[in-house]
Structures are given as C-alpha cells and as structure tokens.
Amino acid sequence: MPQEYRQILQHIDQPGYTPALECYLRHGGYAVLRQALALPPRTLPGGQVLSGPEQLRQEVMVSGLRGRGGAGFSCGLKWSFVDRKSGKPIYLICNADESEPGTFKDKQIIYKDPHQMLEGMIIASYANDVHLAFIYIRGEFVEGARILNRALQEARAKGFLGRNILGSGYDLEIHVHRGAGAYICGEETGLIESLEGKRAYPRIKPPYFPAVLGLYQCPTIVNNVETLCAVKHIVARGGAEYARLGTPNNTGTRIVSISGHVRRPGYYEIEVGKVTLGELIHDPAFGGGLREGRQLKAIIPGGSSAKVFKAGETFKLKRRGPDGKESVQEVALLDLPYDFDSLIAAGSMSGSGAIIVLDDSTDIVAALANIADFYAHESCGQCTPCREGSLWMAKALRRLTHGEGRPEDADYLAHIADNIPGGRTICAFGEACAWPVQSFVAKFRDEFIARGAADAKRRAASGRETAAPSGPPHPATAAALAQTPAE
C-alpha cells in the first residue's frame, strides 16, 4: 500500500500545532540547529581538518538532495559552486515566491510551520558562512509575511538568530522581502534583480551565476522553502541516512501538490519515487481517484510548465532489475514512479511537484488557452521570442476558443513554440511557455485541428472566407472550462 511519508509535514495540520515558537520548541524545534552549531572540527585520515560548516555541506552533498523548487538540481553541488575566496560576503535567499501554477506546498510550511523553515535556513546559512539572508516571499502572501516576521522576532528574542547565536559566536540576520505579483521573480536571477529593487529581469548566464555574481554581485545561494526544510532533516539524520529515503539519485521526501479533477486534491509528502503517478491520482491515501463516471484524459505532472502526459501513454525506460542489470522496459503512464529521473526520461518533469489532473470533461484546447494566457501575462518582456511568442500563442488560442480558429492553427502554434526555447532566451521562461504548447498540440493534435476545421466550416457556410479579427482580448475560456464546483 502506498503511503505518505510525513517528514517536513510531520506536525503540520496536527490538532493544536501552531506557528508559535513555543509550540515548535515543544516538538523538539531548534535542537538540530544547536547540534549543527556545536559540530567540532573533524580530522580526516589524511590529516585534513574539516570545519563544522564544511562537514554540514558534505552531509548535504552525501544526502543527494535535489532542489524542490522546480529545476531539481543537486543542492550540494549548488553550494559547492559558491565562490568562497572572493572576499565578498555570501548571501542566502530563501525562494518563497511559490507561483508555478498547481503548486501550493511552500505555503503550508510558511503559514503553519515557519520555524521549521527558519531552522533550515539558519543551518544552511551557517554551513555556507552567510551572515545576512533574505526570505523573498510572494506579495500575495501578506499574512505569510506577517507570520514569518513574527517568527523571526521570536527567534531573535530566544537567541536563535542575531548576534552570537546560542553562544556559538556565529552571527546571522534574516529579513523578509515581499514581491509584488510577478511570476518571473521565482526565477533565481529575476528574484535577485527584484531583491535589488529593480524590475525582475532575469540575468544572462554566464557571467551572472548567482554562486559567483549574485545579489549585489556577491556569491549568493537561492534555495526553495522545501529544500531548506530538507536541509534540517539531513543534518538531523545524517546525509547517508537521509539518502536511504526515496530511491537512488532521487533521495528523500518531497511534497506533491495535487489539484484538478481528483476527489482529494491536496498536498502529500512522499518518499521520492516510492509512489507512482497512478497511485498519487487514484489511491485513497492520495488523490482518491476521479469523479464518478469520469475517465482520465491528461496529467500535467510538474506544474503548468511541465509537458503534458496523455492518458494511456507508455514509455520505454531504462530500469535496473533486482539482479542489478539494466534493461529497457515499457512502463505505462500510471506506473511511472513519481521522481525526478523517471519523469524526465518520459519526456516531462516533476518540476515543482505539482500534479494537475484533467478528466474527460476537459476541453483540452481551452485548458491550453488558459495556460498560454498565464505565460503571456507573466513574460517579463526582456527577450523578443518569449515576449512576442507567448502573446502570439495566447492570441491564436483565444481565436480557437472563440469560434475563430483555423485548421492550420495547430501547426502555427507548434511553429511558434518551437522557436522560443533552446537558448534563444535569457532564462528558462522560454522553455516554460513553449513546453505546454508543444506537448498539448502534439499529443492532442486531432482536437486542435478539429476545432479549427469546425470554425472554418462554419465561417464558410456563413459566406465568410477568413477569420474575422478576434476583437478585444478576452480570456474567458469559461464556457469551455465550465465545471460545477463541488459544494
């Protein structure tokens, strides 16, 4: 039986558990920080001496932790890239800009267990010789920012933060910085620009790798909320022990956000790769299956940027058998282990861990139109392919959802989408806006062509050869997406 493995969410939603420091302390809070600060230097067999912070970084490397924000990059490696010889201060930023459509996991931590996140952040800061850190929280989390500020005050008052933390001689200050409603601030270099008080225009890499030239052109680490919480658990268990959770190269636990057409939408923490996509959707412990009489149509497996899966797809994946031998096996969509590598091998990604389930009542053209409108709204406007392309795709999809489509719109959409990503833009937003269009159009091609053809036929019957101008922009894909909300 697949089950949740609640590590980060262990106390969240327990009756009586509050965001207050006193409650966190009653549940063993800040013991790991105490332990981390007290780590004595260790002498290796070769005579090399590892400081406490160096040992912590090594534990994170050994743990195999991969970033929980979206890219899934090794946290230990990210930390290892930090330029520690520049003589400049090193900054740490907690990315709490949670804004990938479908994702609502970090919000649970921020609102319900802020001290867990702070403890992870303080440990990560100590491990990286950081003395000033920021929490970049999305502007709409107004209450979240208040909760964090209160938690910071409590932590300062008890000596977990500020000067000479717990008598260790280590100083750290953390401040909350509020964004103001722009999705692009989730991109780490856009976030840094925003934290510098500018428009969130992502920076070009090279040379602006945050680990070398980040905030104020100083070495900077940007980690997701959940990633920083995981750091606390890695230090508590030891890196090797943490790596026993999950599956090889996909270690630990992660929180999956499930939304859309399932009976039990919500956030579920699993051992990475120990639960399949099908179980997450259908098992009573997770999504609980589709509504009565409905069939699965599609799954967006990792936030709206992830390429869509069509129900019934199968994939040829390399898998290691019990005898340790690798062989190519055919794996059905619902049998894909929910982890980083399997979803990439299947042509998509687990991204921010957000699964959006679409059943057979969904108008797939309208669903893509909805997603395309999001990206057209959120492109920062810096790079032409993304700024114009995201808008063109949204316009074409508006035509298709307002009776003004053409049969060739499917190819037109694919053509635009194919010309945005692949190094033509400064940041990965180019990929993020193109992937859904490429995958929806490729996998549901018949529906896109049929929609356009029906529109063309209707126009021909009414004596109108070409599509009329589409009129004032109007995103109401309402009729098409109409669902009766559950009471």
Added chain:
Amino acid sequence: MSEIRPLEPIPSPLREQPDFAVPPALAAELDAVIARYPQARSASLMLLHAIQEQFGYISRQAVEWVAARLGLPPLNIYELVTFYPMFHAAPVGKYHLKICRTLSCALGGSHQLHELCCTRLGLDPRQHGPQTTKDGKFTVEFVECLAGCGAAPVMMVNDAFHEGVTPRRAEEILGGCS
C-alpha cells in the same frame, strides 16, 4: 512656410495627489526598513507596499517621495509600479476581490465565481483587468495563480485568502463586506 506644431503632452498614468504626506511615524519605520539592506534601492518594493497600504494607490507624489528617500531618479520607482501587478496607479475599492484565473481554479469554477461577483456588483464579467464599482466599494480582478490550487476556486478579499469559494460561499463573503 509650414509651421511645426508641437503635439499635445502625453498624460502620465500616475495620478496627482497634492495633499500627499507621509506620517512621520511611517517615515521613520520605512527608514528602518531601508537600513536592513546593504543597498538602499533594495527597499523599493517594501516602501511601495507600505505607501500603497497607507494611501490605497501610488501617486506621482508617492513615486517621487520614494525615489527621493532612496536617492534614485523617479523613473526607477515608476518602472516598478508599471511592472509589478500588485501595485496600482489608481485607487481601488474598499474591498479588492482577486479571483484566481489560472488552470486549477478555472477547472474548479473560478470563471463562474468571477461572473457571479461581477454580476452581483454590476460589473462586466467579460473584462479581465481590475474594475471598480461606481461607489468605490468593490474592485473585482482576475489574477494569476494564487497558490491555493488544492482548494479551488480561490479568491482574495484584500489580504485574506478564501479557498473553495462555492457560489453560496461567495454570496456570504460579498454579504459580509459592509
């Protein structure tokens, strides 16, 4: 000889607020915020949030005040007001309803919720941008993902999140806005 006629000046989207004055207590508070950052410019978003909370919108005078406080040309503040969706250059209603438009909420009925709110308040459900009722009491706006996808549809009323907003719940929320 043809004469060169100058064009009309282009009006600024920023409003005039001749009586703009930041209370000394708030100004002191904001100076403390600026002091948190190694570079003053970093505080610009936080200052704009505070100003908008105080006055309800960002006026030309507000832009100039924030810029002066941070030692920046006003353009560096103005460009933020136009870039970040949460800042508005015109007053909004006493109750600002932000309804999530993005996929999971749309699947959960956010278009119906938007339509219900607009119809109830005499606004145009086909309009996407913020619309304010004539009495200035309500602003309704479709916004992008609010990170509440598991309890769709989601609506914010000013700073407060409301999840799973059924039509009945929406009527209750609107009824509670006095």
